[in-house]
Amino acid sequence: MPDRRCIVAVAAHAADMEFAAGATLLKHALGGWEAHIIQLTLGEKGHPRLSTEEYGAQKRREAEAACEVLRVRPHFLPYADGELAATDEVAREIAVLFRRLQPEAIIAHWRGSIHGDHLAAHHLARRAFFMATNPHFDLGVDLPRARWARTYCADNWEDAEGFEPYSYVDISQQVADWKRAFDSFAIGRGEGGYPYWDWYEARTRLHGIRIGVRHAQAFAVEEREKLQIRTEL
Numbered sequence: 001m002p003d004r005r006c007i008v009a010v011a012a013h014a015a016d017m018e019f020a021a022g023a024t025l026l027k028h029a030l031g032g033w034e035a036h037i038i039q040l041t042l043g044e045k046g047h048p049r050l051s052t053e054e055y056g057a058q059k060r061r062e063a064e065a066a067c068e069v070l071r072v073r074p075h076f077l078p079y080a081d082g083e084l085a086a087t088d089e090v091a092r093e094i095a096v097l098f099r100r101l102q103p104e105a106i107i108a109h110w111r112g113s114i115h116g117d118h119l120a121a122h123h124l125a126r127r128a129f130f131m132a133t134n135p136h137f138d139l140g141v142d143l144p145r146a147r148w149a150r151t152y153c154a155d156n157w158e159d160a161e162g163f164e165p166y167s168y169v170d171i172s173q174q175v176a177d178w179k180r181a182f183d184s185f186a187i188g189r190g191e192g193g194y195p196y197w198d199w200y201e202a203r204t205r206l207h208g209i210r211i212g213v214r215h216a217q218a219f220a221v222e223e224r225e226k227l228q229i230r231t232e233l
């Protein structure tokens with residue numbers, strides 16, 4: 001097992017994880033972890049006038065700039081925005097990255113989403129983790145199986161149905177750089193019409209109040225992640 005620590009976020013679209021988990025990823029990177037985002041699509045169909053080719057290229061440049069600020073390495077997979085499907089073909093590509101990167105923490109989309117790509121991304125992260133950790137899945141690469149990882153689901157504005165914060169990360173010291181990462185994206189600067197920064201900044205302020213700090217990012221977990229084994233209560 002590698003002695004380095006690694007955290008990997010699995011995003012349906014470039015910008016999803018920079019926005020919903022970027023400050024947390026940066027905090028880990030500053031603490032000596034490797035931080036990665038697997039971008040399943042670029043979100044290239046999200047512009048009212050630019051072609052998918054033009055906007056895809058723009059989103060890629062924006063994500064690269066944001067990830068540089070966040071000290072995150074992005075991995076771009078070649079799937080189409082709006083057409084992401086939870087197939088084993090896609091899951092295998094993510095599973096290979098899990099075996100290569102050996103994350104001990106994974107950040108996924110929450111399953112209660114209004115966006116089909118986000119739903120698919122949630123299931124793909126889980127399926128890929130199962131494939132990566134099971135040594136009997138031949139993924140066509142000479143890599144050891146992935147180690148066990150804790151999975152957290154990010155607080156994304158489109159994934160709000162049934163989202164219950166469970167784990168909180170104090171990101172008060174990372175807010176300024178997180179804002180710079182937002183500003184790398186046209187949509188993060190508000191140019192798409194949706195007030196992304198306002199929503200995310202407000203959410204982290206509310207989560208921060210909940211735990212007594214200035215700003216926090218919050219994550220939901222599946223029931224199985226809530227198991228606690230203690231010698232004393």
Ligand SMILES: [Zn+2]
Nearest residue numbers: 012013016118
């Ligand atoms: Zn998205």
